[in-house]
Amino acid sequence: MNDGPTSHRGRARKAIGHELVRRSFLFSLSIILSTLVGVASIPVLIGQLGDTTWARLAVLQSIAQFFAVIVGFGWGATGPSTVASLPPTERKAFFATSLLARLLILVPVLGAGTFIAAFIVHDDPIIAALVSLTAVAPAAAAGWYFIGTNRPVALFLFDALPAILGQGAALVGVLLAPSLLTYASCTATFAVLGLLASCVFVATRSADGQWRVDRSQTLRGLLSDQVPGFTATFTTSLLTTLPIVIVKLIVPATALPLFVLADRLSRYAGLVLAPILQAVQSWVPEAGREHIRSRGRIAMLVACAIGVVGAIGMITCAPWVAPLLSQGAITIPILIAVVMGLGFAGEAISQVTGLAVLVTLGRSRELALSAGVATGAALLGVLGGTLLLGVPGALIALALTSIGLAVYRSRTALRGLAAESA
Template sequence: MLLLAAVSLIAIPAMVGASGARPWGMIAAGQAIGAVAAVIVGFGWGLSGPAIIAKSAPGERRREYVESALARMVLFVPAALAAFAAAWIVGGDFAIYAGFGALSSASVGLTANWYFVGTDSPYMLLICETLPRVLGTLAGIAFMLLGSSALVGVVWQLVGMLAAFLTSGVWILRTSKAIPRTEYPRRPMLAVLRRQQNGVISMGLSAVYASAPILIVTAIIPASQPLYAVVEKVQRQINVGLNPFVTVLQGWVPRAQPGFLRSRIRLCLSICTAGSVLVIIVMFFGAPLLVGWLGNNQIHPPVHVYLLMAIVTGLSLFETALSKACLAAVERLGVVARATALSGIVGLAGVAVLAHFWGAGGALMGVMLGLFMRIVMELVGLKTALQDEGGDLSPSSRNQRPLPKGR
């Protein structure tokens, strides 16, 4: 994932240089719309999948992947077409750029990284998932450097994701073909999707919350759209680069031995707090160089925007680990869904109001407000879940008993 994030960042100045800041800004807007479609396609497996796979027998793992793959292929066509249409409307003079940006982003919902995380298979994640996407992005960069437009670059990103989906599926099915299928018959698709409802709701609301600000900025202050787009893109790609950190925790926390889940959750939160502070410091001092390079020296945010971007990135890292690793491990995805819904309303209202007065900086302040509210609500929900089982989050909690498997 670090490799993918690095290559994706390199693609940004290549796109800006190939077609200019405005077309690239529309690609970014389209990708924000496509991110919502990706959540519909992924249907919550990215949140609940690692814990399910980590706790399952090999036959159950195969069934889980097959059921998810079939469901996601069915969902991909309508979700991707809807995203393309919405991006086309938003894109205006650069509608085709926005449309293919949406398609490339929507295809990420087909990812199988949650399966590899659950099986603790980092090398296969690299080979089957990351490598095809990296090669697709590199091919796009090469074509753009040879004179093609940014549209060609984003199409190659789409090709890379589709190749990753096929490669991962072939490997998973081939390595599990010896398992008798009759032992684990497929369940009805509606039942499978119904089981994922909390995961898809929480991830869907998160995607809307992550994607809506750039659309709000585009509508309210179009002149600031390229600036916000590059800041948002840097923040998003840094979070992608940090995904390995979160995915390790996603697999590590649920695999705790009976009696050690609470202590593992506390350690996870401590690590994430330190990591988030470090990310904020590094982002604040390193972002000016990165944004200047990515924006092809055409975009120059003020200092307070860099500070807000750094804080939002650090809070995002902490919240992602809190929801995907800790709350998923205690099967409290309903808490994540409720926190995301309520904080999203407050945060997006803040984005709309504050962006009107303070532009891109105001939009980031609204995002930060919503993230902080979500973290507080999720921490309260996690503490309640642990106390319900006779424990708490305090360091003094020593006599711990395991969470019942039914919880």
């Protein structure tokens, strides 16, 4: 066997040229730019609006993201794997049918979201409406469709770019006229433009079949099929939305920015995982049932590697990044950074295993069940932890939940993969 330098170089080139690596790189372009703009916005918004107003905006955005999950109704979770397994001529009809269902959900959800967000945060209903629209418009767009059909360029142009341009315009607007209304108006405008552009793009792709609504089942039946995916994403959204609301209601206003910044850094770290998850969601199922076992195991190994690297990065970087982004207003102790790192590792493993492997194995019910149990446990933990320890207690509860969810989904997926080969 030749284990010399030439052989090692050959294996390295093969690994770099792997289809999963190539897809992850292409999908990562959208994530990288979105992350850079999001991170850059933190010091600008804190400097122009103040840390407490910035924290209030973060609460509004979290509530809006919760309602965006309702509008998406599970297509973001199950859509990529489903559309990847469909014949190309049936894909456009699948999207058109889902679009009609989501638009029917969007209008009442937007109204309810505006009222609830304004009531909780005690803010202007117009601002609450614009922040809500910024979140729910992309939920009705074609982002998941581009992931499932392996179109990273379209994902960037019609999903990431409108958000980036909206954020950029909003930051310029805030510098000229510092107010939440200026910021929300800019982001909402570009979100709506992105929705319209993505739908037009899908409608004009002749290779994906005809643009038509599938009338073979009722709207109720269609939504019923989406219940497992919706349940998983809905309960997960509770896990990302309610903790910040709970913390806001319990801790003093001066302590809220610490939790918000820790939450934001964890989410931005999670964006590192997003391109890999997007690539894996279409890569695992598209080669057919005979390759699910091998591809599923590879996906889980990749998730573990990302989790370890991300945890180390979080522990190392969070303590010095926090003062830099907040202009010295917020600091993150090393112990909190450790908790954040462990939470990220659990999140990486549970997300890839659940959305790519369990969905492909046809175990969406286990995905939904695990998300529901984890959400209930986490919210109780956040409530108790915040009452006892404040912000650190809330972060510890969230990290423990992520780790427990990763363990359960990994065991379930490994059993399913073993049964697939039997």
